[in-house]
Amino acid sequence: MSSSVESLLAAAVGGVGGSTRPGQVEMATAVARAIETEEHLLVQAGTGTGKSLAYLVPAVEHAQRVGKPAVVATATLALQGQIVDRDMPRLADALTPHLKRRPTYAIVKGRRNYVCKHKIEGGFPDDEDGLFDVGEADAQAGWLGKEVVRVREWADETESGDRDELVPGVSEKAWRQVSVSAQECLGSKCPMVAECFVERSREAAKDVDVIVTNHSFMAIDAFEGRPMLPDHDVLVVDEAHELVDRVTSTVTDELAPGGLRAAAKRARKFADSAEVLDDLGSDLEAVLEEAPEGRLATGIPDALAAVLGRCRDVARSLLTEMKPPKGEQVDGTRQVALVAVEEVHDTAARMLEEHELDVIWVSRDLRRGPLLRVAPMSVAMRMRERIFGTGASDDDEAVRDRTVVLTSATLELGGTFDAVAGTLGLRGPGAPEWTGLDVGSPFDYAQQGIAYVAEHLPAPGRDGLAPQTLDEIEALVRAAGGRTLGLFSSMRAAKEATEAMRERLGDDFPVLCQGEDMIGTLVRDFARDPRTILFGTLTLWQGVDVPGSSCQLVLIDRIPFPRPDDPLSSARTQEIARRGGNGFMAVSATHAALRLAQGAGRLIRRGDDRGVVAFLDHRMIKARYAGFLQRSLPPFWPTTDRDLVLGALRRLDQIAPPPQPVAEPGRRGMTGQASAPVADPGPADGARTAVVRGEGWSAQDDDELRDGVDLGLPLTELAESLDRDEDAVAARAQTLGLAVPPLG
Known part of the structure; x- marks a missing residue:
């Protein structure tokens, strides 16, 4: 073998x-x-x-x-x-x-990535989000109406139904007019199941x-x-x-007053008692307004438990009342309403169980108001x-x-x-x-890279970057001749460093910052010009691959511990400590070690790369957990000698070869050879891929945000489309490296 x-x-x-x-x-x-x-x-x-x-x-x-x-x-x-x-x-x-x-080979995609033929044919009557009448869409004369017309025309021609074949693409809001989520799908009861793009591609995947x-x-x-x-x-x-x-994040759920009202609105067409669920939205909002933000560490308060119990019971009754008359098939609109109410029931029931591994917390959103979330501790x-x-x-x-x-x-x-x-x-x-x-690495890290800890700097604080730290960044960047990727623990720190370096360095070294353009554009601009500096946060810690002389200095401002008020991290730490373990090492130090290893790994991307990873946090050598963090890094040559490092960076700048050629982005259509890309029959579409300001974001949300940005939509319209607070949308856009116009 x-x-x-x-x-x-x-x-x-x-x-x-x-x-x-x-x-x-x-x-x-x-x-x-x-x-x-x-x-x-x-x-x-x-x-x-x-x-x-x-x-x-x-x-x-x-x-x-x-x-x-x-x-x-x-x-x-x-x-x-x-x-x-x-x-x-x-x-x-x-x-x-x-x-x-x-x-x-084939790619498995969520059901939302494919046109629903039944929906195109009017299988979801009176869909409140729909724009199925082409004349109505034309009359709107707006970007959404025009997109809906175009995507409907394309849907009549496509053989695969795969969204990737629609070039140029459309916004998520327009795409929803011709697609359904896994939960909304009628499955085997759909009258057009034999023609379904999803079912055909799923069969081919075998x-x-x-x-x-x-x-x-x-x-x-x-x-x-x-x-x-x-x-x-x-x-x-x-x-x-x-x-x-x-x-x-996939198994994280939320219950929000707005979600209850939306479910009630959908259910109203099929159940007279849906108004009770609408009233419960106000009740939940009132209780959450009084609750402190953060984890419910001592259990669910009685007032909140009473509201959750009513949500569960009312939703259960509505599900019974909403069943279609005997012999009548469930249509698309009823299915959407059933899914919304069922989600309310299941989430409220889960929270009331107060499973020992579940963490429940209250978060606040400037637009959506207070929210209740639940996620597994482990x-x-x-x-x-x-x-x-x-x-x-x-x-x-x-x-x-x-x-x-x-x-x-x-x-x-x-x-x-x-x-x-x-x-x-x-x-x-x-x-x-x-x-x-x-299996190791083909690289000789000790010969190719230096791990420098600036032990003379003050400890990182909560009031921003210290003046000495900014001085150190400037000295390192100048010695390197630019060629710097700065990885920061927060966007606040990245922006602060960006503003300071732009003022200090002038036109000598262009400074780019995550959030000012698409990540791919920023990275390509950084890779093209060796004098350019790129600062950012989490996305750059893991997603940048710039081999060659354009990246010869990686700056890490501080050890990236999780936030102390993060509900899941704090719950995990406390539980491990309760069982006699070291919660800090098991949770915070492990999290930091993983991020540090990923960040430091941005420096050496091929066999002839050379450079320095500079840690601006003296805890990397002075803290009791320093050895654990150091052993998690590539085996660079370690030093705290500032003059040695500045000299090494100057020499590397002087002998640096031209930057590597930068490939322009391409667009991939259908892939695979024996079959079309594959879709799923299950509920992957709602899977949360991130938590922003305590709120779960799904792959759909990210796609809609990207599409909206590509269309040049301002922040106000993006927030309205996503039904999110503007601050949350702006924060997620920064994480994804999207540049969003601030005004509507």
Whole structure:
């Protein structure tokens, strides 16, 4: 088996004129062995290892041998695009002569990504959000009306129904007029199910070798108890350091006064008693207004419990009342109303259960008002059962017999896999068997990079960047000749540093800041001009890949601990401490170590890169947990010698080669070779991908925000379209690197 995989890997890599690397071969062999023995595998593979091909080759070989697809789940769209647009096509070309047929692949997408033929034909009568009459849309003469006309015309012509084929695209609000969520779908009861794009593409997915999806979709497939992916016995989770956060956000729920009123509005057409639910919206708002913001650590107060109980009971009664008369089919509008009321019932019931692992907290939104949210403190046990298969029932034989491979450049924290394994449910009594493997990196970090800690600076405070810290940033940037990526713990700090450096550096070194343009545009501008400086926060910590001389200095302003008032982090810390563990090390230090490893990894992206990672927080060497953080970083050459570092940066600036060519973005349409891209039959569309100001954001929300920004919509219109507070929209836009005009 291993020799076969090694030869296939060599063929795949050689197909593009390359040669295999030791770590890549070691990883591919380990993945093949794990699949054969049905054991789980954690693989840390540094940047430049070529880990995508290292897991794709054994996955394809196994899929063709057993006749089942392998599933690859990633955290980012960028990696999904890389796999489908670059890795799988070249792998297919190279391996076709060595396999019984050409490898095939597809992307699994949510139902919202496809046109609903039934909705186009008027299957959702009186849809309050609909603009189905073309004349009415024409009469509006606005951007939304014009988009609806265009997307309806396209819907009559498309063969796949895939939104990616609509070029140029349209806003999410327009797209909703021709699509449905998984919850709204009528399923097998739909009169047009035989013509459904989703069902046809889902059926085609069963015959491909590799299905590419995302963490949230994969988690919903595992947790909802009904299959949305074809039967598979190999699951590869890339960017696995993100998995726990994605799973947690997927199973986070909220109850908001506005949500109750919206559900009541939809239900009013089918139930006279819907007004009671509308009144409960006001009752919930009044109770939450009196509640302090933050976690309900001592339980749900009596007044809030009473309102939640009524929400649950009223919603249950409405669901009974809203059932269609005997013999009558559920139409689209009734289905949407049922889904809205059912969500109210399920969320209120979940909160009232006060499960020991659930954290409930109150947050406030300037536009939406007070909100109540619930999320699991830990998903470790649920992941152990539903992803790794330990404890799964006999009915879940496919889950129990599945091999899971998790890989990332940052899985070892503090020199061990234990911290990450614990969050995944792979430690403790009853944990499944697994192997941890670090295949290293092709880079010589000690020769290529310096880890500098500015121990002379004052400790980071809450009042912004200290004058000494700004002086240090200026000195480092000038020595580097620009070429600087600044990673900050908050947008406030990034903006403060941006303003200060623009004033201090003048026109010598252009300073870009996250939020002023699209992330991709900012990164391309940064990569083109070696004098340019780029400052930002979380997105840049993980998503920037700029090899070459344009990035020779990475600045990290402070250790990125989670916020002390974060409900989930504080609850996890307290629970671990209650059980006798070290909550700070298990939660805050682990979180910080992961972010630091990701951030420091921006410096060395290829074998001839050189540079400095500068930590402007002396706790990196002086705090009791410093050793743990240091062991989580790439093994750079460490120093606190400021003069040495400034001299090294000046020399690197003097001998730096021209910057690497920058590729312009392309647009991907349909991918895959044996079938069209695949959609799901399950509720992935509502999966929350982030929490902004305590509020869950879904992939749909992000898509609509991007589309609106592309159309040039001002902040006020974006907020109205998303039904969100303007501050929350602005904050999410900054995280995504979107530049939003401030005025409507």
